[in-house]
Amino acid sequence: MRALATTLLLALGAFAPLADAQIVHPDREIEAPGHTTTGWLDEGFGQTLAIDGDRLAIGAPNNDYGKGAVYVFERSSSGAFEEVAFLTHQPIVGVSNSFGIDVALEGDRLVVGTWDSLVRVYERGASGAWSLVSTILEPNVDDDWFGLSVALEGDRIAVTARASDHLDGPPHLYVFERDPGGAWPLVGSATLPMNGHQTDFGLDLAMSGDLIAVGVPRDPNTTIWRSGSVYLAQPSAGDWDFFAGFTAPVPEPGARFGDAIAFGDGRLFVGETHSDAAGESSGSVHVFTYGRSGITHEAEFQANDTAPMDRFGSDLEVDGDDLVVAAPGAHAFTGEASGVVYHFVRREDGSYFQSGRIELPDPTDDDELGRPGDQSIGLDDGRLVLGSPMHDDEVGVVYEIDLLPLLHRESTIESSIGGMQHLELRAGADRAGHAFFLLGSLGGTSPGIALGGGVEVPLVLDAYTSLTASGQGSFVNGSGWLGPDGEASSIYFLQQFKAEPLAGLAVFHAFVTIDPFTFDTFASNAVAVELTP
Numbered sequence: 001m002r003a004l005a006t007t008l009l010l011a012l013g014a015f016a017p018l019a020d021a022q023i024v025h026p027d028r029e030i031e032a033p034g035h036t037t038t039g040w041l042d043e044g045f046g047q048t049l050a051i052d053g054d055r056l057a058i059g060a061p062n063n064d065y066g067k068g069a070v071y072v073f074e075r076s077s078s079g080a081f082e083e084v085a086f087l088t089h090q091p092i093v094g095v096s097n098s099f100g101i102d103v104a105l106e107g108d109r110l111v112v113g114t115w116d117s118l119v120r121v122y123e124r125g126a127s128g129a130w131s132l133v134s135t136i137l138e139p140n141v142d143d144d145w146f147g148l149s150v151a152l153e154g155d156r157i158a159v160t161a162r163a164s165d166h167l168d169g170p171p172h173l174y175v176f177e178r179d180p181g182g183a184w185p186l187v188g189s190a191t192l193p194m195n196g197h198q199t200d201f202g203l204d205l206a207m208s209g210d211l212i213a214v215g216v217p218r219d220p221n222t223t224i225w226r227s228g229s230v231y232l233a234q235p236s237a238g239d240w241d242f243f244a245g246f247t248a249p250v251p252e253p254g255a256r257f258g259d260a261i262a263f264g265d266g267r268l269f270v271g272e273t274h275s276d277a278a279g280e281s282s283g284s285v286h287v288f289t290y291g292r293s294g295i296t297h298e299a300e301f302q303a304n305d306t307a308p309m310d311r312f313g314s315d316l317e318v319d320g321d322d323l324v325v326a327a328p329g330a331h332a333f334t335g336e337a338s339g340v341v342y343h344f345v346r347r348e349d350g351s352y353f354q355s356g357r358i359e360l361p362d363p364t365d366d367d368e369l370g371r372p373g374d375q376s377i378g379l380d381d382g383r384l385v386l387g388s389p390m391h392d393d394e395v396g397v398v399y400e401i402d403l404l405p406l407l408h409r410e411s412t413i414e415s416s417i418g419g420m421q422h423l424e425l426r427a428g429a430d431r432a433g434h435a436f437f438l439l440g441s442l443g444g445t446s447p448g449i450a451l452g453g454g455v456e457v458p459l460v461l462d463a464y465t466s467l468t469a470s471g472q473g474s475f476v477n478g479s480g481w482l483g484p485d486g487e488a489s490s491i492y493f494l495q496q497f498k499a500e501p502l503a504g505l506a507v508f509h510a511f512v513t514i515d516p517f518t519f520d521t522f523a524s525n526a527v528a529v530e531l532t533p
Contacts, residue, residue, distance in 0.1 A: 026361060026386070026399035032060065033071065033083050043069070045396030046387025050105035051378035056081055056385060057110055058398055059100030067091055068099030070112050072130055081400070085130040087112065087122060102375055104152035111157055113147035119159055121184060134184050136176055140164050143172065144197070149205040149375075151212070157184060158212050160202025163195065171196030173214055173233055175240050188240030190233045194220050200256075203373045208263035210234050211290070214242075215258030215270070217372075222247060228257030230270055232290075248272055248286060249297050257286070259372040260326075264318025265346070266290075267298065271313025271325070273372055279308030285316060285325055287352075303327065303342045304354050312342075315370040317379040321346040322403060324358075324379055326370020332363035339369025341377065341386060343403055345485070347429055353485040355426050356407055358386070360399070366390050405524040406511055412530045415503035418496040421529045427486040427513050427522060434513040434522075436488060437479035440468040441508045445526045457510050457523040464507075474498060482513065492529065502531040 032045035048059035054075035063069035072085035089099040089112075099120075102113035108124040121134040138146035138161065145162035152158075155178035162171055170191045176184040192201070204215045212233045219229040231245040248257040252275050260271035268288045277284040283306065287299040306312045306327065315326040323344040330340035343356035360367060367390050370376060376387030382403045389396040405426050413419035425436060439449075443460030450456050459465060467473060476491040492509060494502075510526040 026358075026401050028080065028400040030056075030058070030073065030081055030385075030398040030400065032396050033086070042394035043396060044389040044394055045071070046376055046391075046398040047389035047396065048100060048103050048375045049378050049385055049387050049398060050103045050110075050375075051380045051383065051385050052105045052107060053380065055105060056378070056398075057103045057105045057112075058387065059103045059112070060389075060396065061098035061100045061115070062394070063100070064088070066098055068097060068101065068114070070100040070103055070110070072110065084128065087130065087132075089114065089120060101148060102150045104150050104157075106152050106154070109152065111150045111152045113150040113159070115148065116145055117143075117147070119147045119150055119157070121157070133182060136184050139174060139186050139189065140172065142166060142169065146174075149202045151205050151207040153207050153209070156207070158205060158207050160205055160214060161196075162199075162201050163197045167197040168195055170194055171199065171201035171216075173202070173212065173240065173242075175212070188235065188238070190240045190242045192216070192221075192231060192242060200259075200373075203259060204261045204375070206261045206263050206268075211263075212240075213261050213263070213268060215261050217256035217258040217273075219245075219247075219258075221245075222251065224251045224253055226254045226256065227251035228255060228259070228272065230258045230261060230268075232295075244295060246288075246295050248275070249300070252276060256372070259314055260316045262316050262318045264323070265320070267318075268295075269316055269318055269323065271316055271372075273311040273314045275313075278302050278306040278310075278312075281309050281311055281329070282306050283310055283312030283314065283327060285313045299351065301352060303330075303340075303357070305357075307331075309337075310340075311372075314372040315374060315377050317377045319379040319381065322379060322382065323352060324377055324384055326377060328368040328370045328372075332359045334363060336363040336365050336367075338363030338365060338367035339371075341370060341384075343384070345426070345429075347485065353429070353487075355485075355487070356403070356424060358384070358401060360388060360391075364391075402525075406509070406527055408527040408529070410529065412532050413494055413499060415499040415531045415533060416496065418494050418499045420494070421492040423490045423492060423509065423511075423527070425482070425488040425490065425511050425524070427482055427511075427524070429485045431482055431486040431513050431515075431522060432484050434482050434486070434515050435479070436482055436511050436513045437471075438468060438473060438475055438490060438492075438509055438511045440464050440473055440510075441526075442502075442505060444506075445508055451512070451521050451523065453521070455521050455523050457512060458526040459508055459510055468509075486513075494531075499531055503533045504531065506530045 043060040043063035056073040061068040073081035091097040098115035104111040110122040119136040143161035217228040257272040310327040310330040312327040328339040341358040344352040378385040407424040409422040441459035448456040
């Protein structure tokens with residue numbers, strides 16, 4: 001196989017990678033299990049969610065006429081998420097508290113916010129059951145919307161309250177820490193001098209160590225109307241204080257800087273959903289560095305196809321070098337304004353390369369993927385979970401996407417008419433300029449093909465593998481050279497006369513790269529396309 005790869009390398013022409021195409025449809029769906037005592041189905045499943053390793057918490061704040069619920073899932077041996085707990089809260093009779101309006105998950109601990117008055121803390125026991133271990137009540141009886149946003153890190157919980165004194169008073173940030181007895185006492189609070197009611201204070205909240213960031217996208221203290229701000233809080237003299245507030249470098253009226261915020265790799269990312277960087281309300285994301293010297297603006301960017309009314313930056317998550325950003329007004333490939341989520345990868349120089357564009361498999365104009373305040377994106381170790389709470393008349397669904405080197409869009413081709421599957425190759429910037437070629441198999445993914453040096457292509461070696469290795473596969477741009485970020489785009493194109501004999505089978509593809517100087521090789525994951533009758 002190594003000799004075959006070398007031969008192919010020498011035969012490659014100077015093919016340029018295709019331009020970025022639309023990428024991924026989700027790999028798996030998690031549907032709402034449908035727990036309800038009233039038959040109410042419009043529960044907004046996926047409006048909030050949090051993922052940590054093989055655990056996933058999904059909020060459904062409209063469940064049971066707005067009382068709310070949270071579903072907990074764990075990944076099974078099959079690789080799929082399976083429900084392990086269904087958590088509810090019984091509010092005061094006649095009151096809808098929207099239990100699950102925000103969730104935070106870390107290890108064996110889950111924090112659930114409500115629309116008003118309390119936050120609940122759950123822990124997973126040795127038996128695997130999730131139990132309520134603490135109820136945190138609003139410290140100030142005049143607090144409004146206490147629990148709308150929550151954050152969890154270790155033994156510390158941060159909670160926002162939008163306003164106090166029956167909507168006319170200032171907003172609060174509260175910090176609670178777990179004591180040796182398992183209780184969660186209040187250890188500090190921070191207040192901003194404003195009427196918090198119509199500021200959207202705490203629409204998003206992020207915590208990293210002793211630093212907490214709170215978005216105020218309609219900050220009344222800014223000189224430019226609703227341009228928005230982000231405030232930073234830290235411990236101070238036994239309490240917590242807001243020590244800095246900042247805006248976009250060039251504030252715009254109504255731009256809503258602070259709609260979404262996230263910490264990652266020593267940086268703070270802020271969404272400005274209604275900025276006019278690429279047309280009216282197109283949106284943008286700002287990147288800041290922070291330290292003893294203060295806060296420094298590092299970059300502002302959009303997707304390479306951001307358009308007016310996209311609202312790019314409405315929700316975002318960071319994990320390592322991966323950044324995902326929602327644009328709820330963006331149009332899908334099929335034309336619906338369903339919303340799009342973009343995947344970016346950080347380069348060595350600190351800039352971000354747009355790796356992918358993620359769409360729903362059946363988009364509609366009602367989806368609004370990644371609306372501000374929904375907290376419907378979760379990202380952990382290359383796995384993206386994406387909530388679509390408006391899907392199916394607001395029943396909701398959650399999608400799971402593996403952000404792997406080989407990504408795909410279509411998963412099926414109708415053999416009676418033929419079709420195509422778009423493939424995105426993302427080998428990483430350290431493989432920029434390397435040669436690539438696509439291989440296939442009709443026999444599955446295991447056992448794989450060993451290339452030596454611990455590299456294995458996850459394809460069963462068969463006649464189709466040899467056909468693709470010789471350059472005779474049905475590809476557009478099936479071989480060539482990776483671009484400056486280690487990227488390329490290909491299309492698997494199957495005509496009707498070739499597809500019909502394969503009806504009912506699945507075709508698997510993976511790609512291999514070769515360093516033209518050292519001959520070091522790399523193999524991607526495999527993706528499948530099913531040939532339906």
